[in-house]
Each structure stands twice: as structure tokens, then as C-alpha cells.
Amino acid sequence: MKEDKTTLFLYKTFIGRIILKIITLRLISKIIGLFLSTRLSKFIISIIIKKNNIDMSEYVETKYKSFNDFFTRNIKQEKRNIELNKNILISPCDANLSVYRINKDNKFYIKGSSYSINELLKDNISKDYLNGYICIFRLCVDNYHHYCYIDNGYKSANNYIQGILHTVRPIALKKYNIYHQNSREWSILHTENFGDVIQIEIGALLVGKIVNHHSNYQFKKGEEKGYFEYGGSTICLLFKKNTIRIEDDILNNTKNDIETTVKYGERIGKKIS
Structure with a gap:
């Protein structure tokens, strides 16, 4: 994947890394997030649309009050079809998808780097997902940044883990x-x-907020779960062993280090009966 010049500068130069360290401080990130919610940020909208060739005909027509208002825009309902067959596993969002087995060492691999599921969750529940699947959905700036529930069911409380914000773009994986x-x-x-x-x-x-609508909630398949404010972001789904079968093309693409482009509500697998 070709990286933009700004990302290359921030991660591949000494001065860029100094700037990166400053702008990823929580206070600075919060200030930038506040700015992006003001009318002063509206000028950025046309720049982002043009740079990323965003098809605005897919979205509900409205006058945006700020860049964040634009970023969290609503898509036209007919532009995303939710597969409602109860046996079909759907994507919760528009994204680039990779799928990995969770091995016995609680490690999964992204772009040649290994990560501990236990460290990701900071909870011993991770051991229950050994030999299952982790689906990693990487959202880009031009994606629809709302996400939905993948089935009917009941949701537990939200567990928040504070961290230092860093980009999810591939070049970052070489350093962080x-x-x-x-x-x-x-x-x-x-x-x-x-x-x-x-x-x-x-x-x-620069993501100031992950917005989840519910806590301890009875949900329906395809119902909106939440959305991200500005920034390229990621959703991970962890499945236990022998619960799902992922589409072959997605697994084959992942083996070849290729992400699969998926849409909100689109089929990505099915239930194991």
C-alpha cells in the first residue's frame, strides 16, 4: 500500500517523530479533537473529499457544521444492504479486513508483527478464544465510520483501556x-x-472519541452500535473455536498479506451448524 507523504514524514524522519510525539499527547489530541468540532474546521472537508475521491452521492445530503460533523456523516440506507439471514456472519463496518487464527501462545500477526490477545484486552478472558478467529477491520479516512451489531443478542458493559494514540496505517507497524x-x-x-x-x-x-451508544443492551442484527470520530481506526472481532467459517477468499487474501475490502452488513462468513 502506498503511504502519503505526511505519514512517511512523521514516521521515517527524526523531526517527524518529534512532531508525532507531541501531537499524540492526550492533551494535544483533545485540543485537535475540539477544533475539528468547530466551524473553523469546515475548510478541511473539501480537501479530504477531493484527496480521497469520496463519493458523496452515497451519503445523506446536509450542511455540515464542522469537520467532525462531516466525518460522522450518515449514509443513505439503500447504499448498505444488511444480510439478515441468521446463519450469515456480516461485517460490522466498511473496512479492509484480515482474519487470523488465535494460536496457543495467544498471538496473532499483522504485517509481520505479533500481538498478544491478553495484552490487547488486559483480561484473562482471552484464553477462552484460543484456536478461534480474530477478524481485524481497518478503517480508512474515506470509509463510512459507523459500525453495527453482527447478530441479535445481549451486550455487556463497555471496558475502556486508556492508551497513547498512534496511527493504524501500515507504516506505523514498522516502529510501534x-x-x-x-x-x-x-x-x-x-x-x-x-x-x-x-x-x-x-x-x-487524532481520534478524540470512540462513541458506543449502549451498555448492557439487547441488540438486533444490523442495528448501529456506534461510530468513530476523526481518524483511521480499527475494529477487532474475536470468535471462539468452532463457531464460524470465514469465506475462503478472505482467508486466502490474508495468507498472501492482502486485505479484503468489505462493506457494512456484507457477508464475510457463516455459522458452523
């Missing part, structure tokens, strides 16, 4: 273990068809 340094929020989805699924939302560079 991003999931150790990112703020994240996770909960258990007690689903009707896929067992107890852990969903983790992970913040990234």
Missing part, C-alpha cells in the same frame, strides 16, 4: 506496536448464533 499504544474499548456480545463474541474498537492518531 500500535495496539499497546492505542486507546480502545471492548465488550462481550452474547450473540444468538455465533456464541460470545468480543468486539474491540481501537482509536488512532
Whole structure:
């Protein structure tokens, strides 16, 4: 994947890393987040649309009050079809997807780096997901940043883990273990068809907020769970062993270090009967 010049500068130069260290301080990130919620940030909207070739015809037409208002824009309902068959596993969001087995050492691999599920969750529940799957959905700036529930069921309380915000773009993986340094929020989805699924939302560079609508809540498949404010962000879904079968093309792409582009509500696998 080709990286933009700004990301290359921040991660590949000495001065860039100094700037990166400053802007990822929580206070600075909060100030930037506040600015992006003001009318003064509106000028950024046209720049982002043009740079990322965003098709605005997919979104509800409105006058945006700020950049964050634009970033959290609502998509037209007919532009995303939710697969409601109870046996079908859907993507919770628009993203680039990779899927890995969770091995006996509680490690999974992204772009050649290994990560501990236990460190990601900071909870011993991670051992229950050995030999299951972790689905990693990486959202880009041009994606729709709302996400939905993958099934009917009941959601536990949200568990928030504070971290230092860093970009999820691939170049960052060469220098940082991003999931150790990112703020994240996770909960258990007690689903009707896929067992107890852990969903983790992970913040990234300049993301001031992960917005989850519910805590201890009875949910429906396709219902909106929440959204991210500005930044490229990530969602992880953890499944226990023998609960799902992932589509072959997604698994084959992951083996070849290729992410699969998926849409909100699209089929990515099915229940193991």
C-alpha cells in the first residue's frame, strides 16, 4: 500500500517523530479533537473529499457544521444492504479486513508483527478464544465510520483501556506496536448464533472519541452500535473455536498479506451448524 507523504514524514524522519510525539499527547489530541468540532474546521472537508475521491452521492445530503460533523456523516440506507439471514456472519463496518487464527501462545500477526490477545484486552478472558478467529477491520479516512451489531443478542458493559494514540496505517507497524499504544474499548456480545463474541474498537492518531451508544443492551442484527470520530481506526472481532467459517477468499487474501475490502452488513462468513 502506498503511504502519503505526511505519514512517511512523521514516521521515517527524526523531526517527524518529534512532531508525532507531541501531537499524540492526550492533551494535544483533545485540543485537535475540539477544533475539528468547530466551524473553523469546515475548510478541511473539501480537501479530504477531493484527496480521497469520496463519493458523496452515497451519503445523506446536509450542511455540515464542522469537520467532525462531516466525518460522522450518515449514509443513505439503500447504499448498505444488511444480510439478515441468521446463519450469515456480516461485517460490522466498511473496512479492509484480515482474519487470523488465535494460536496457543495467544498471538496473532499483522504485517509481520505479533500481538498478544491478553495484552490487547488486559483480561484473562482471552484464553477462552484460543484456536478461534480474530477478524481485524481497518478503517480508512474515506470509509463510512459507523459500525453495527453482527447478530441479535445481549451486550455487556463497555471496558475502556486508556492508551497513547498512534496511527493504524501500515507504516506505523514498522516502529510501534500500535495496539499497546492505542486507546480502545471492548465488550462481550452474547450473540444468538455465533456464541460470545468480543468486539474491540481501537482509536488512532487524532481520534478524540470512540462513541458506543449502549451498555448492557439487547441488540438486533444490523442495528448501529456506534461510530468513530476523526481518524483511521480499527475494529477487532474475536470468535471462539468452532463457531464460524470465514469465506475462503478472505482467508486466502490474508495468507498472501492482502486485505479484503468489505462493506457494512456484507457477508464475510457463516455459522458452523
